[in-house]
Amino acid sequence: MPNDAKHEVTVFYADNRFERMARRQGGVAREQALENAQAHIEELKSDFAEWLNQEMQELRNALSQLEGHPGDMPYLDRAYQSCAHLHDVGATMGFELVTFVANNLCEILDAMKIGAPYDKDAIDCHVDALMLAKTEPYRHVSPDQVPEMTSGLRRVGELVSIVPADDNK
Amino acid sequence: MKNPTVNLRDLVILVADPNAYARRITNGILRGFGANKVLEVEQTLSLFQVLSGQKIDILLCDTRLPPHGGLMLTRTIRRNSNNENRTIPILLMSSDTGESTIKNARDAGANIVVAKPMSPKSLYDRLAWIAFNPRPFIDTATYFGPDRRFKIEGYPGGVGRRKGDKQVEVAEEVGPGLAQDDIDNLFSAARKGQPDA
Numbered sequence: 418m419p420n421d422a423k424h425e426v427t428v429f430y431a432d433n434r435f436e437r438m439a440r441r442q443g444g445v446a447r448e449q450a451l452e453n454a455q456a457h458i459e460e461l462k463s464d465f466a467e468w469l470n471q472e473m474q475e476l477r478n479a480l481s482q483l484e485g486h487p488g489d490m491p492y493l494d495r496a497y498q499s500c501a502h503l504h505d506v507g508a509t510m511g512f513e514l515v516t517f518v519a520n521n522l523c524e525i526l527d528a529m530k531i532g533a534p535y536d537k538d539a540i541d542c543h544v545d546a547l548m549l550a551k552t553e554p555y556r557h558v559s560p561d562q563v564p565e566m567t568s569g570l571r572r573v574g575e576l577v578s579i580v581p582a583d584d585n586k
Numbered sequence: 587m588k589n590p591t592v593n594l595r596d597l598v599i600l601v602a603d604p605n606a607y608a609r610r611i612t613n614g615i616l617r618g619f620g621a622n623k624v625l626e627v628e629q630t631l632s633l634f635q636v637l638s639g640q641k642i643d644i645l646l647c648d649t650r651l652p653p654h655g656g657l658m659l660t661r662t663i664r665r666n667s668n669n670e671n672r673t674i675p676i677l678l679m680s681s682d683t684g685e686s687t688i689k690n691a692r693d694a695g696a697n698i699v700v701a702k703p704m705s706p707k708s709l710y711d712r713l714a715w716i717a718f719n720p721r722p723f724i725d726t727a728t729y730f731g732p733d734r735r736f737k738i739e740g741y742p743g744g745v746g747r748r749k750g751d752k753q754v755e756v757a758e759e760v761g762p763g764l765a766q767d768d769i770d771n772l773f774s775a776a777r778k779g780q781p782d783a
Contacts, residue, residue, distance in 0.1 A: 424727035431673035431723050435597060435643045439717035444593025445620040447710060454618030454706035461614060468607050501650065502605045505681050508703040509611055516703055520763075523681070 458509065465510045469551050475499045476547075480540055487535030497526045503547070514550035517560040517567060518543055521574045528578035536577040546570060592714045594621035600636060602627045602656070603648040603679065608702070612646060612679075615706050619713070628652075630659055637663075637671050644716070645671075648702075649680040649687065656680075657687075657694045664695035664730045672730070673723055675716045679704060683763040688772045695731025697721075698773055701766045708766055734773075 445453065479496035486492045500523050507515035522543040529535060546566065549555055560567045599621055603609045609626045616624050625642075627633045629652045636642070645663075649656040656678050663669060663676065678691045681702040691699045698712050721732045764772070 427725040428722050428733070429725070430720065433673065433675065433720065434641075435675050436717050436720050438597050438643065439592045439594060439713070440590075441593040441595075444591040444595070445618075446591050447589045447714075450592070450619040450710055451706045452618075453620075454615040454710070457614030457618045458611065458706070461610060465607075472607075498604070498650070501681055502607070505605055505608050505702040506611055509705065520681075 462510060465506075465512075466551075469503070469512070469515070472499060472502055473547060473551065476503065477544060480544065483535070483540075484537060488529065490530065493526055493530050497523060497530070500526060512551065512556050513559045514555055514563070515547060518546045518550050518570060521570050522547075525574050525577055528580060532580040533578050534581070539573050539577040542573060543570065590714050590718050592619065592710065592717055594619050594713070596623060597621065597643040598623045598625065598641065599644050599646065600625045600627065600633070600642045601646045602630075602633050602651050602659075603646075604628050604650060604652055605648070608648070612704070612709075615704070615709055618706065619710060630654065633659070637669070642671055642674055644675045644677065644713075646677045646679060649678050649682060649691065649699075657690050657696075660691070660694040660696050660731075677712060677716065683765075683769060685764055685768075685772065688764060688769050692734055692773055693729065695729070697732050699769050701764075701769060 444450075476496065476499040479492065479499050483489070483492040483496050500519050504516050504519035504523055507513065507519060522540070525533075525536075525539055525543070550558075555563075594616065599616055601609055601612045601616070601624060603612065603626070606628065609628070613624045613626060625636060627636055633645075633647075633651070647656040647659060651659060660676050660678065663674070664672060666672060675697045676695065678696045678699045679702050680687060680691065680699055683699075683701050688699055697716050700708055700712050723731065724733050
């Protein structure tokens with residue numbers, strides 16, 4: 418885009434095929450569409466447990482590498498990505514607690530990216546919480562139903578996400 | 587219109603997400619909505635290969651799409667005046683719902699952001715909103731994309747109450763994650779004619 422102070426402001430309606438086509442008659446009614454979509458999700462649940470185990474292993478591997486290279490961005494990125502994968506699909510597949518714990522761990526890893534110190538205990542307790550969250554008694558539990566666990570993890574997250582002031586600034 | 591029906595049949599929908607399982611979920615949800623032409627890519631290079639080969643009707647893109655992320659990708663698509671897909675609707679999917687991320691998505695030219703993990707309802711209602719609330723494009727020296735000054739009268743399925751922000755503050759800038767309602771409101775920030783009101 419030209420960086421031109423004289424660039425004129427243009428306002429226009431683009432021909433948008435999505436808008437035209439999506440408004441046609443004959444689509445799947447909203448309630449039916451939601452029901453169908455949920456049915457597709459239910460179908461996927463048959464192999465979700467296997468995917469969850471694989472992704473958990475991937476996360477543990479990434480965190481194990483991070484332990485050897487705390488603060489190294491590629492290792493942090495890999496661990497974050499793996500953790501985010503768990504976050505992104507957990508609740509959709511009915512594992513709300515997995516999403517909650519993964520989100521908390523993502524925030525801790527995010528803080529490490531910008532200078533918070535590596536804390537093995539904080540990471541380990543989140544991994545343990547994830548292992549617990551995917552077990553049968555907990556997989557359909559919402560975060561609200563386990564307030565001690567969620568408030569404890571939040572507190573851990575708060576404590577280890579403090580970025581020390583940069584004395585050189 | 588309270589609950590409009592979205593007809594996705596024969597629309598070419600591109601889902602760009604590095605998470606293979608998330609792509610399967612999104613694909614499944616879209617097929618449940620009636621879509622029959624859903625394409626998937628896992629990174630930006632593949633996405634541009636698809637865009638160069640065919641016309642896409644809507645892009646659903648994760649904000650973490652490698653290598654540079656969905657925001658950069660949105661900006662690139664919008665700012666390339668030779669790109670015939672320049673004005674396609676772009677729906678960004680983001681697990682990072684910090685206020686700055688949502689504002690950046692809006693200012694990059696995204697039509698809307700849907701928070702991950704997604705529910706069928708949240709996706710359907712935002713697709714319906716894009717379809718039934720056409721917005722003009724604005725072309726200026728610093729921005730190309732859908733008009734950011736618009737008013738949300740309410741999503742087809744209704745918008746629930748606003749949740750309070752979480753108390754956790756991580757590091758200096760990140761801030762609390764936003765609930766989907768808050769994300770929607772940021773996209774309607776200029777409802778009173780003020781850019782970030």
